[in-house]
Amino acid sequence: MSTEYEAVIGLEIHVQLSTRTKMFCGCELSFGDDPNVHTCPVCLALPGVLPVTNAQAIEYALQIGAALDCELSPVSTFDRKNYFYPDNPKAYQITQAARPFAENGRLGEVRIHHAHLEEDAAKTIHTGGGGRIKGSDASEVDFNRGGTPLVEIVTEPDLRSGAQVREWGQLLRATIKQLGVSDVNMEEGSLRCDANISIRPAGSDTLGTKTELKNMNSFRFIERGIEAEIARQKEVVSSGGEVEQETLHFDPATGELHSLRSKEEAHDYRYLPEPDLVPVVPTEAMLEAARNSLPELPAARAARYEQLGVSEQAALLLSFETEWAGFFEGVLEADDTIEPRVAANWVTGEFAAELRKLDDQPLAESRVAPESLATLIGLVASKKISHGAGKTVLEEMVSSGADPAAVVAEKGLEQISDSGELEKIVIQAIEDNPKPAEQIRGGNEKAIGALVGAVMKATQGRADGGEVNRLLRQHLGL
Amino acid sequence: MGDIELIAASGAETAAKIANGEVSADEVLDFWLQRASGDALNGYLWSADRESARDGVDPDGGAIAGVPLAIKDIFCTEGVPTTAASKILGGYIPPYTATSVRNTRAAGLPMLGKTNMDEFAMGSSNENSAYGPSLNPWDTDRVPGGSSGGSAAVVAGGLAPWALGTDTGGSIRQPAGFCGIVGLKPTYGAISRFGMIAFASSLDQCGPLTRDVTDAALLLDVLQGRDDYDSTSVGIDGDVKAPTAERLDGLTFGVPRGLMSEGIEAGVLARFEETLIRIAELGGEIVDIELPHAGHAISAYYVLAPAEASTNLQRYDGVRYGLRASDEDLLAMYEVTREDGFGPEVKRRIMLGTYALSSGFYDAYYGRAQRVRTRIVEDFDRAFGKVDFVVTPTSPTVAFKLGEKTADPWTMYLSDIFTVPISLAGIPAISIPAGLAEPDGGGPELPVGFQIAAPAFAEQKLIEASFALEQAIGFDGSAGLAGGVR
Numbered sequence: 001m002s003t004e005y006e007a008v009i010g011l012e013i014h015v016q017l018s019t020r021t022k023m024f025c026g027c028e029l030s031f032g033d034d035p036n037v038h039t040c041p042v043c044l045a046l047p048g049v050l051p052v053t054n055a056q057a058i059e060y061a062l063q064i065g066a067a068l069d070c071e072l073s074p075v076s077t078f079d080r081k082n083y084f085y086p087d088n089p090k091a092y093q094i095t096q097a098a099r100p101f102a103e104n105g106r107l108g109e110v111r112i113h114h115a116h117l118e119e120d121a122a123k124t125i126h127t128g129g130g131g132r133i134k135g136s137d138a139s140e141v142d143f144n145r146g147g148t149p150l151v152e153i154v155t156e157p158d159l160r161s162g163a164q165v166r167e168w169g170q171l172l173r174a175t176i177k178q179l180g181v182s183d184v185n186m187e188e189g190s191l192r193c194d195a196n197i198s199i200r201p202a203g204s205d206t207l208g209t210k211t212e213l214k215n216m217n218s219f220r221f222i223e224r225g226i227e228a229e230i231a232r233q234k235e236v237v238s239s240g241g242e243v244e245q246e247t248l249h250f251d252p253a254t255g256e257l258h259s260l261r262s263k264e265e266a267h268d269y270r271y272l273p274e275p276d277l278v279p280v281v282p283t284e285a286m287l288e289a290a291r292n293s294l295p296e297l298p299a300a301r302a303a304r305y306e307q308l309g310v311s312e313q314a315a316l317l318l319s320f321e322t323e324w325a326g327f328f329e330g331v332l333e334a335d336d337t338i339e340p341r342v343a344a345n346w347v348t349g350e351f352a353a354e355l356r357k358l359d360d361q362p363l364a365e366s367r368v369a370p371e372s373l374a375t376l377i378g379l380v381a382s383k384k385i386s387h388g389a390g391k392t393v394l395e396e397m398v399s400s401g402a403d404p405a406a407v408v409a410e411k412g413l414e415q416i417s418d419s420g421e422l423e424k425i426v427i428q429a430i431e432d433n434p435k436p437a438e439q440i441r442g443g444n445e446k447a448i449g450a451l452v453g454a455v456m457k458a459t460q461g462r463a464d465g466g467e468v469n470r471l472l473r474q475h476l477g478l
Numbered sequence: 479m480g481d482i483e484l485i486a487a488s489g490a491e492t493a494a495k496i497a498n499g500e501v502s503a504d505e506v507l508d509f510w511l512q513r514a515s516g517d518a519l520n521g522y523l524w525s526a527d528r529e530s531a532r533d534g535v536d537p538d539g540g541a542i543a544g545v546p547l548a549i550k551d552i553f554c555t556e557g558v559p560t561t562a563a564s565k566i567l568g569g570y571i572p573p574y575t576a577t578s579v580r581n582t583r584a585a586g587l588p589m590l591g592k593t594n595m596d597e598f599a600m601g602s603s604n605e606n607s608a609y610g611p612s613l614n615p616w617d618t619d620r621v622p623g624g625s626s627g628g629s630a631a632v633v634a635g636g637l638a639p640w641a642l643g644t645d646t647g648g649s650i651r652q653p654a655g656f657c658g659i660v661g662l663k664p665t666y667g668a669i670s671r672f673g674m675i676a677f678a679s680s681l682d683q684c685g686p687l688t689r690d691v692t693d694a695a696l697l698l699d700v701l702q703g704r705d706d707y708d709s710t711s712v713g714i715d716g717d718v719k720a721p722t723a724e725r726l727d728g729l730t731f732g733v734p735r736g737l738m739s740e741g742i743e744a745g746v747l748a749r750f751e752e753t754l755i756r757i758a759e760l761g762g763e764i765v766d767i768e769l770p771h772a773g774h775a776i777s778a779y780y781v782l783a784p785a786e787a788s789t790n791l792q793r794y795d796g797v798r799y800g801l802r803a804s805d806e807d808l809l810a811m812y813e814v815t816r817e818d819g820f821g822p823e824v825k826r827r828i829m830l831g832t833y834a835l836s837s838g839f840y841d842a843y844y845g846r847a848q849r850v851r852t853r854i855v856e857d858f859d860r861a862f863g864k865v866d867f868v869v870t871p872t873s874p875t876v877a878f879k880l881g882e883k884t885a886d887p888w889t890m891y892l893s894d895i896f897t898v899p900i901s902l903a904g905i906p907a908i909s910i911p912a913g914l915a916e917p918d919g920g921g922p923e924l925p926v927g928f929q930i931a932a933p934a935f936a937e938q939k940l941i942e943a944s945f946a947l948e949q950a951i952g953f954d955g956s957a958g959l960a961g962g963v964r
Contacts, residue, residue, distance in 0.1 A: 041574050045793045047567065048554040048576060048673040052709050080789050082835075084812055091792030133808070141797075270835035272789055272844070275680035278709050 004202040005237065007230045008210075009165060009195055010113075010157035013172065014150050015182045016120060016190040017060045022147035023119040024051030024094065031188055035142035043147040045089035050276045053078075057149035058101075058280055060181035061117050062290035064151050065102030067175055067297055068112045072290065075281050076101040076116075078274035083267050086141050087121040094119050095152075097271045101280060107175065108299055110168055111156040117280075122146030145189075151182075157196065157207065162226035166219040169193060173219075174298040174320035186217045193219075195226055198243065199233045208233075209243045213250060214260060225250030228257055301325060308340040314348045323363050324348075330370025331377065338377050346377050350391055354398040367401030368394075376404040388461035389413040416462050419471075422455075425463070426471040429454040440476050448472060484509055485636040485959055489693040490720070492639055493542045503544030507531060507588050510546045514590050514637050516963040519613045519622070521632040523551050524559050525591040532588050533557070534575065539586025542696050548638035550629050551592040552599055553579050553684075554673040558589075562675045563607040564597045566794045566801045566819025576673025577705045578642065578684045585700040590638050594628030597821045598791065599649055599677040601625050602893040605884055606823045613880075614657060615961030616924050620877040623653030623893075629687045630657040634925075634955060635962025640697060641687045646678050647779050648872075648897025650685045651909035655872035655927020658911045658955045660948075661687045662694040662941075663897075665934045666904035667712040669698075670705030676790040678783035679710075681901050689955070691910060691945040692720050698937060714935055721945030726762030729943060731930075732865035734769040737899070741892065742874045745915025749926040750871045753912045756950045757869075762943075767861045767868065771853040775899035776891055778854070781834050781847035782902075787824075788831030794819060826887065851902045858903045862933045867943060870896040872909040872927030876917050900931045907931035908944050911953040925958070 021028055025042035042049045065072050077099045080092040096116035105112035123145045128137030153172070159165050173184045173191055184191040192215050198208035213229055216222045228250060233243050245263040250256075282290075296304075298319040305315035305328075318325045324347065331343045351373060355361045376397065380390040385408055393407045408414060416422050429451050430437045439447040448469070455468045484492065484506070495501045507528065514525050534556075537543060554560050554572035561567040579589070596606035604611045604627030612628040614620040615635030622631040626643030630653035633641050643650040645663035654661025662685045669684040676682060686697035699718035705711045733754065742750075754764050796802035796815035804814035820828070834843035861868055873893055883890040900907045908930050914923035930947075932940035 041572075044798060046554075046572065046574075046799065047560070047562070047570070047675045047793070048572070050672050050708050050710075052707060082789050082792060084792065084795060086795075086797050086808070089793060089798060091795060092789050139808075268837045270789070270832065270837070271840075272785060272835055275678075275786055276676075276708075276710065 003238070005199045005234050006202045007160055007226075008157045008198050008200060008207060009159035009161075009226060011153075011155045011159065011165065011169070012194040012196070013153040013155075013169075014120075014192040015064065015153065015176055015184065017057050017149040017151060018180075018182050018190075019054055019056040019060060019149050021054060021056075023054050023057055023117070023149040024147055027147065029148055030144055033144060035140070035144060038144045039146075043089070044143060051094060051274075053277060053280065054149060057117060058282065059286065059290070060149070060179075061101050061115070061151050062282060062286060063179050063181055063293050064153070064176060065105065065115055066290045067179055067294055068102065068105035068107050068115060068153065070102035070105030070112055070115060072282065072287050073099060073101050073103065075099065075279050077279045078117075078277045080272045080274050082270045082272070085121070085124075086139060087124045087146065089122065089143070089146065093121065094274055094277070098273070108168060108171055110158045113154045113156050115151055115153045118150050118152060120145055120148035120150050157198075162223035162230070165195065165226055166223040169219045169222065170320060171298060178295055178297060178322055179293075186219070189217070192217075193222055195222060197226060197229050197233070199230060199237065209245050211243065211245065212247045214247055216250060216252070221250065221252040224252065224255065225257070228255060232257060305340070305344065310340050310344040314344040317348045318344060327363060327370050331374045334371040334374035335378050338374060338381065342381065343374075343377060346373065350394055351398070354394055358398060366398065368397050372397060372404055379404060379408065383415055383464060384408070385413050386415050386461055386464050388456060388465070389415070392461055411460075413460070413462055415464055416459055419467065422459070422463055422467060423471055425455055425458050426468065426475060429458065430472070430475055437476060440478070445478070481509070485513070486956065487639070488689040489542060489545045489640045490696055492545045496544045497541075503537065506544055507546055510590055510638060513963065514548075514632070517632070517637055518964040519615055519618070519628075519631040519635050519637065519962055520610050521593055521612045521628045521635065521637055521962070522548070522591040523561060523563065523594050523609055523628070526558075526589050530558065531590060534580070534583045535588050536584050536586050539584055542700070543586025544588070545639055546588040546590045547582055548590045548593050548629055548632045548641035549579060550595055550626050550641070550643045552595060552644055552675045553592075553642060554675065555579055555589070555592065558592065560592065560675070561608075562598045563595045563609055564819065564821070564824070565608040566815070568608075568801060570800050572673075574673065577670035577707060578701050579673065581700055581703070582642070582697075587700075593626070593632055593641060596625035596627065596649075597824050598675065598787070599625040599644055599646055599682070600787070600823050600827055602648070602652055602890055603878070603880075603883065604628065604653075605880065606821055608821055611880060614877045614924075615958045616658065616877065617922060618961065620879055620924070621656065623656035623873075623877060625649040625653075626661075626687060627653045630654050630659060630661065632962065633657070633687050633689065634659045634958040636959035637962045640689065640693050642684060642697075642701075643687045644674055644682055644684050645897075645901065646681045646683075646783060647901045648894040650687060651872050651897050651907060651927065651929060652894060654687050654909045655911075655929070656877035656925065658914075658925030658953065658958050659687055659689060660691055660694050660908065660910050660944075661685065662698060662908045663901070663906060664698060664702065664937055665714070665906045667710055668714050668906070668935070668937065669701045670703070670708040670711045672705055672707035676786075678786040679790060680786060681783060691908070691941055691948045694908065695720050695941045698941075714937055718938060718941070721942045723942040723946040724949065726757055726760040726943055726946055728761070729867065730763045730765055730865040731757055732765055732767035732861050732868045734772060734861075734868060734870065735766050737769055737772050737896070738870065741895070742871060743876065743915070743918045745917065746871050746873070746875060746926050749912040749915050750928065753928045753947070753951065754869070756947060760946055760950055765865055767865060769854070769857040769861060769868070769899060771850060771857050772899040774850050775854055775902055776895055778847040778850035779894075779898045779902060780830065780891060781843050782851065784827040784831030785834045785844050786831070788828045788835065791820075791824065791828055823887070854899055854902045855904070858899075858905060858931075858933075866932070866939070868931045870929050872896060872929040876915055876924035876926060878917070896929055900929075905931055905934050906937050906940055908940055910944050910948050910951070911955065912951060913953060925955075
């Protein structure tokens with residue numbers, strides 16, 4: 001009998017804060033500027049310099065802590081994490097190891113162990129030899145990124161699958177994005193995620209030996225990497241082996257996992273309380289400000305939309321993007337007779353699809369205002385035009401910014417309300433398409449689609465679908 | 479006025495001469511540049527010329543403007559080599575200037591030069607300088623003390639009117655004592671550390687080495703203050719004023735006899751006891767106190783300071799500045815650069831500190847040493863509940879001979895037995911000359927330092943009491959002043 005295994009996954013997520021300046025010096029943050037232009041004696045670790053904590057970073061960090069429902073520490077402290085690497089000019093990273101600023105939180109179904117503040121490393125670029133240090137011609141360091149404020153969020157091992165990690169990761173990203181404290185752009189590295197993965201017999205409450213999957217730049221890759229690693233661990237264990245503690249890299253191009261280092265090669269970071277910095281002691285006013293600064297966060301918003309009758313799928317889509325939520329709510333405000341469920345389907349369905357067709361036009365650049373989409377939805381809901389015609393109108397609106405009523409009038413898209421006229425068209429369609437008509441009469445009802453299509457074509461989509469269906473069935477004797 | 483008068487004049491006296499037109503600031507600078515160029519003590523690692531001495535200096539800086547200053551080579555000075563007496567920073571020229579140095583320039587003090595020291599301030603004899611030891615002007619076969627040995631030697635030897643040093647476990651007070659001058663270590667946090675090359679960050683503190691207590695007060699006033707670039711700096715409330723006290727009435731001086739039970743030279747002890755008698759003559763009261771944990775201070779210090787140093791010195795990796803002894807590959811760059819660049823004492827402390835912080839040893843070493851430190855802080859708190867000051871000899875011996883203690887680091891470390899507990903407590907202390915004494919085993923007489931410690935931020939009170947005592951002692955440093963020039 002084979003044992004069933006379940007995966008146990010915890011995440012470490014690094015969030016670059018979008019403060020004006022770096023964590024411990026006055027250099028401006030930047031992305032994409034020439035290398036080494038945003039540097040100073042402090043972030044280059046010249047002899048004699050001292051760090052000074054960025055107050056805005058504390059403020060942003062406290063907001064993240066509050067949004068993750070954490071206990072915000074009355075006193076948090078910094079430590080030195082020691083290791084030699086050219087991207088780490090002091091050869092120690094200033095982090096919060098012993099007393100982080102936030103602990104014991106929760107987002108959705110996942111508990112947060114803690115969140116701490118630290119500084120980002122500089123960026124190393126290995127030229128030649130495939131971008132890895134081994135075999136490269138040269139290694140170059142760009143210190144622009146060095147010292148960027150980071151919040152590291154460490155979850156409890158509450159996740160069970162790659163798909164759950166992707167979904168939860170997206171919720172986390174949307175939550176932080178809405179706070180406005182980070183760009184949370186995974187490709188640019190302002191959000192980075194490591195996963196600790198182990199397996200255990202289903203139902204067991206022990207923890208197996210974990211591996212760490214490093215730093216992938218999209219939640220899709222993370223999902224795939226985690227699934228690959230879970231499969232690998234199951235394979236190892238079911239063939240009688242033991243999972244070894246190691247750090248892994250997932251290559252999304254090949255789907256393969258590579259070992260970066262084993263337990264034996266693990267660093268001894270020789271943590272030491274940072275003597276150059278005083279503890280962070282937020283005042284009651286600072287804590288209050290962090291808690292009060294929280295906007296309606298995605299999880300709460302999704303729940304509210306679902307209560308309005310919006311489907312779960314659409315509610316999540318709308319909640320994760322503030323501007324889409326705003327657009328959706330604008331539609332409802334423009335016409336309060338529109339059902340939220342219908343509006344949500346139009347916004348996340350047809351409208352989003354039209355924007356994608358225009359080279360993924362961002363919503364902010366769209367020529368369609370929530371009010372005109374509301375007008376269009378109203379025209380369809382009141383059966384002035386068919387759903388099909390509605391799509392035609394929307395396409396025109398998105399490409400030219402035209403008024404929906406004007407498009408309807410200009411193209412003559414008003415629904416055929418005269419059932420005598422429609423009946424003639426239906427009869428003609430059956431005559432013109434003897435083959436599907438025969439199949440339907442023979443019991444293949446699916447073939448009716450071909451006839452509906454023919455009617456729609458003849459009416460340029462102006463017919464009401466339900467009515468067409470009814471008339472076809474009547475004349476086919478169903 | 480004659481040269482001898484200028485050599486012997488204190489900073490305050492020279493400033494007064496400039497103010498009343500007896501001598502011009504230019505003449506004063508030229509005179510001291512000339513003196514510094516005759517350095518027979520290896521006190522300077524770099525000497526200024528007229529232009530560089532005045533770089534960034536405000537000529538109208540205030541009451542002490544125009545009196546040049548020697549600066550320990552641990553302070554970063556833009557455009558001027560700054561090595562911390564290490565080979566690994568050979569030729570390094572910083573792009574910025576330490577806050578404390580900027581403050582002295584704003585006060586109008588030209589820079590005479592950068593003074594010799596133990597490498598990265600690690601040492602008690604100046605013999606750990608990568609550029610050869612500085613010598614004691616009283617006897618050039620003897621060490622000036624350390625780590626601010628160059629600063630002490632140039633002030634005592636008539637090569638500078640006053641100097642900046644740093645003190646981590648006694649590095650201002652001990653060389654001041656060995657050279658017969660005044661050395662003040664302020665409260666931790668009184669003066670910015672920004673731009674001071676770090677040895678042990680939780681202990682390092684800038685301070686003045688001067689001819690007398692008044693000069694120490696004047697320099698402290700210029701140096702102290704909160705600095706936005708050092709979050710551990712707080713400054714001292716109000717101005718530090720030149721002292722005027724003549725008596726010690728109503729003040730109590732605690733003597734930790736338990737700490738002084740062994741290893742003190744007879745001559746040093748004799749000057750110490752005489753000084754206690756002078757205190758009593760001036761109206762002060764002498765009481766015995768206990769500092770029960772101070773005996774563990776050296777052990778704790780040699781865990782804590784190396785631990786911090788081991789991480790502070792990791793930045794010297796050959797990547798961005800200073801020595802790069804190999805670029806064979808990344809590991810060789812780190813290893814060969816640090817092997818070649820650091821001297822033996824620095825390596826010893828890096829290894830001690832690295833070991834103390836290693837996974838599994840942290841609690842046994844660093845954690846325990848921190849707890850000892852806390853106890854020592856509490857010992858002083860308790861003592862200051864009963865007394866105004868704590869007094870000891872600055873060092874258990876007078877200046878020892880070059881090479882005498884280099885073979886035995888622990889004996890060398892014990893040279894700081896009276897200064898280290900005060901550093902761990904973070905409180906201010908001063909060393910003033912208490913007279914001369916023969917070393918054990920005989921020989922010419924050498925200066926003996928008397929250390930007075932006060933509660934945190936009680937610098938003004940400390941300076942007043944030290945001044946009254948200094949006047950009563952009337953120490954004559956002229957034999958040292960004659961010893962600095964070839």
